[in-house]
Amino acid sequence: MSKKAMVVGASSGVGREIAEILSEKGYDLIILARDKRSLESLQSDLELRFENSIAVLKFDILENKYVEIGEIIHDVNHVFITVGVSLDGDDIGENFGNMEMLLQLNFFSIARLIYSLLGGQHSSLKSISIISSIAAHAPRGKNIMYGASKAALEYFALAVRHAVSSKNINVNVIAIGYTDTVLAYNQKLILPKADPLDVAKYIVSKSRQDCGLIFYPKYWRVIVFILKALPWSVYRRLKF
Amino acid sequence: MTRKRCTFDQTIKRSQQVERPEKYSHLFKIMDSEGEFIAQGAGLSYSPASMNNGVAIDFRKFDRILDFDSKKGLIRCEAGINLWKLLDFVTQKGWMVKVLPGYPSITVGGCVAFNVHGKSQYHSGNFGESITQLTLYHPAYGEVECSRGNDREVLDLTIGGMGFTGVILDVTLQLEPLKGNTIEISKHRVDNLSFAVELLKSYSSVYDSVYSWHDLMQTGETFGRGFIFGELYRNADISSNIRLGNNIAADRNNIPINIFNLKGAKLINEIYLTKELKFGKMKKTLPVMKGAFPIKGQEIYYYLYGKNGFREYQFIVAFDKVEEMFLHIKKYINKRKQPIGLASLKLFKGSQSYLNFAEDGVCLALDVPNIDISEHFFNFLDELCIATGSIMNLSKDSRLSCGTVQTVYREYDLFKRDLLKYDNQKRFNSVLRENLHL
Numbered sequence: 001m002s003k004k005a006m007v008v009g010a011s012s013g014v015g016r017e018i019a020e021i022l023s024e025k026g027y028d029l030i031i032l033a034r035d036k037r038s039l040e041s042l043q044s045d046l047e048l049r050f051e052n053s054i055a056v057l058k059f060d061i062l063e064n065k066y067v068e069i070g071e072i073i074h075d076v077n078h079v080f081i082t083v084g085v086s087l088d089g090d091d092i093g094e095n096f097g098n099m100e101m102l103l104q105l106n107f108f109s110i111a112r113l114i115y116s117l118l119g120g121q122h123s124s125l126k127s128i129s130i131i132s133s134i135a136a137h138a139p140r141g142k143n144i145m146y147g148a149s150k151a152a153l154e155y156f157a158l159a160v161r162h163a164v165s166s167k168n169i170n171v172n173v174i175a176i177g178y179t180d181t182v183l184a185y186n187q188k189l190i191l192p193k194a195d196p197l198d199v200a201k202y203i204v205s206k207s208r209q210d211c212g213l214i215f216y217p218k219y220w221r222v223i224v225f226i227l228k229a230l231p232w233s234v235y236r237r238l239k240f
Numbered sequence: 241m242t243r244k245r246c247t248f249d250q251t252i253k254r255s256q257q258v259e260r261p262e263k264y265s266h267l268f269k270i271m272d273s274e275g276e277f278i279a280q281g282a283g284l285s286y287s288p289a290s291m292n293n294g295v296a297i298d299f300r301k302f303d304r305i306l307d308f309d310s311k312k313g314l315i316r317c318e319a320g321i322n323l324w325k326l327l328d329f330v331t332q333k334g335w336m337v338k339v340l341p342g343y344p345s346i347t348v349g350g351c352v353a354f355n356v357h358g359k360s361q362y363h364s365g366n367f368g369e370s371i372t373q374l375t376l377y378h379p380a381y382g383e384v385e386c387s388r389g390n391d392r393e394v395l396d397l398t399i400g401g402m403g404f405t406g407v408i409l410d411v412t413l414q415l416e417p418l419k420g421n422t423i424e425i426s427k428h429r430v431d432n433l434s435f436a437v438e439l440l441k442s443y444s445s446v447y448d449s450v451y452s453w454h455d456l457m458q459t460g461e462t463f464g465r466g467f468i469f470g471e472l473y474r475n476a477d478i479s480s481n482i483r484l485g486n487n488i489a490a491d492r493n494n495i496p497i498n499i500f501n502l503k504g505a506k507l508i509n510e511i512y513l514t515k516e517l518k519f520g521k522m523k524k525t526l527p528v529m530k531g532a533f534p535i536k537g538q539e540i541y542y543y544l545y546g547k548n549g550f551r552e553y554q555f556i557v558a559f560d561k562v563e564e565m566f567l568h569i570k571k572y573i574n575k576r577k578q579p580i581g582l583a584s585l586k587l588f589k590g591s592q593s594y595l596n597f598a599e600d601g602v603c604l605a606l607d608v609p610n611i612d613i614s615e616h617f618f619n620f621l622d623e624l625c626i627a628t629g630s631i632m633n634l635s636k637d638s639r640l641s642c643g644t645v646q647t648v649y650r651e652y653d654l655f656k657r658d659l660l661k662y663d664n665q666k667r668f669n670s671v672l673r674e675n676l677h678l
Binding site: 045 | 241258259260261262263264265266301302304305306307308318329
């Protein structure tokens with residue numbers, strides 16, 4: 001029986017790497033993203049190199065197409081959701097449009113998508129892996145809505161994990177640190193950026209286990225622990 | 241944000257704004273803005289080809305194979321694909337890329353932009369000859385598909401056009417059947433540089449590729465002693481499980497001091513020659529993926545030039561001028577005590593068009609440390625090229641001036657005219673273009 005996976009946000013970054021890894025492992029794929037041309041290029045590349053079946057779906061997570069998704073994923077085993085966006089100037093202000101967009105894209109749309117996935121009779125579904133960010137664990141004034149929406153997403157994912165625990169579906173949420181994707185490419189950061197390929201390998205390997213919340217690179221768990229242990233008088237002075 | 245960039249020879253270092261799009265929508269959004277652009281592949285050019293005052297677009301995420309015709313041996317791929325990925329795919333299908341430069345992280349876009357050559361230029365020509373079609377993007381024209389039968393002028397301007405006609409989105413290549421899963425490399429001793437040319441000529445009909453290595457730190461009759469290498473494709477029972485590993489970068493951290501001073505260069509050449517004679521096999525067989533990229537695994541060589549880097553000069557001299565040229569070079573090196581880290585010969589065939597590095601003759605490549613006397617040596621080589629009607633490789637020398645290039649390349653003015661006719665706004669610009677006044 002063929003193995004099948006769905007990757008949401010497969011046109012770039014960690015999502016694309018996940019699609020490549022799964023394709024090399026022999027999975028048939030459904031790849032989704034907004035940029036159809038980039039998806040079709042990836043489809044050609046993976047089909048030619050690994051000779052498996054790749055279906056492309058132009059998909060804007062902000063648009064309401066969840067019923068359609070539910071129909072095509074009936075035989076999918078693993079789902080990877082890698083979408084997310086951060087914006088410059090995500091601090092205290094009155095740009096409510098950006099606020100809503102960040103909340104919609106990073107939390108609400110993903111939550112709806114997951115409900116849509118779980119709402120059908122998908123007996124073949126074994127795992128859902130959702131990318132989050134260490135921003136959810138280290139609140140800072142420079143990305144308020146991004147961090148808040150990722151924190152909400154993590155809470156939601158872990159609550160869903162509890163809700164489906166009797167169905168043997170692994171729900172993992174992976175808080176990733178600085179990663180060398182387009183989001184971080186032109187940022188000066190205090191710690192090294194992880195290779196998206198390494199992040200993808202880790203996420204795929206963990207999809208076979210019921211992990212709940214995990215961090216990658218792993219040292220971020222220690223950093224987060226230290227940050228949370230800092231007294232406010234120290235934390236408020238941090239510039240990061 | 242700007243990044244520190246340097247040429248592969250490390251003689252030019254500067255800050256550069258770089259974008260690295262991963263999706264077409266992002267790429268087109270970047271290029272909708274004002275200002276000048278230049279595409280960047282592996283960033284391994286010896287010349288400042290992907291440096292400018294605008295934005296360099298790192299194309300390496302556009303590295304997908306778009307189409308493959310296994311019967312005709314045609315492959316269409318995005319321009320950011322590196323030669324390793326491309327070769328890994330086509331060799332498994334029984335095909336081979338006709339022209340391969342020496343390093344696996346070089347991108348197809350880079351090969352097009354400098355119309356590069358490989359070890360078998362005499363047999364296979366330059367990279368551009370295997371291109372059947374390519375797709376360009378220029379903000380003023382949108383996407384342009386050009387081939388031998390469609391927009392031929394744009395194709396000709398783009399092959400060897402140093403990225404000035406736009407960003408290359410994808411390239412279609414005519415492959416050749418793979419003759420064997422291994423490359424058998426034979427080594428032949430040669431006593432001096434002059435004999436090497438005759439040997440290269442005679443071996444060129446025996447081998448698929450011939451090239452040489454020479455010790456120019458000798459005086460007298462042994463000046464240029466060394467080896468001729470001949471390569472043949474063979475089928476052999478050999479493991480082909482080769483991994484790419486880490487690649488060298490232009491902004492590498494060389495050792496603090498230059499090892500290739502006069503004594504060091506003499507010693508290293510002597511050690512290499514002795515090692516190859518006493519311990520090296522006269523014949524060895526390598527998997528295609530390893531044999532195709534001889535520099536891979538030998539990168540330490542570049543680190544030995546120290547923090548000031550090195551310089552390379554590569555020229556093609558006509559067969560009837562070889563003796564005269566080599567004699568002048570020998571006299572200069574012996575008299576001026578010029579250290580030479582590496583010298584290598586290849587045979588070339590072709591004819592000049594625009595600024596492409598192709599001509600009938602012998603190609604000599606020289607690596608020297610980036611020290612004061614090397615600048616003088618390269619100026620001397622410029623004069624020698626002008627005197628003998630030789631052409632130099634624009635992608636190898638970060639120092640070349642417009643005057644020299646204009647003198648030796650007879651189609652310089654034609655190239656400049658056609659380029660400005662295509663785009664007089666110079667939307668795709670680089671320091672190299674500024675240096676050459678194009």
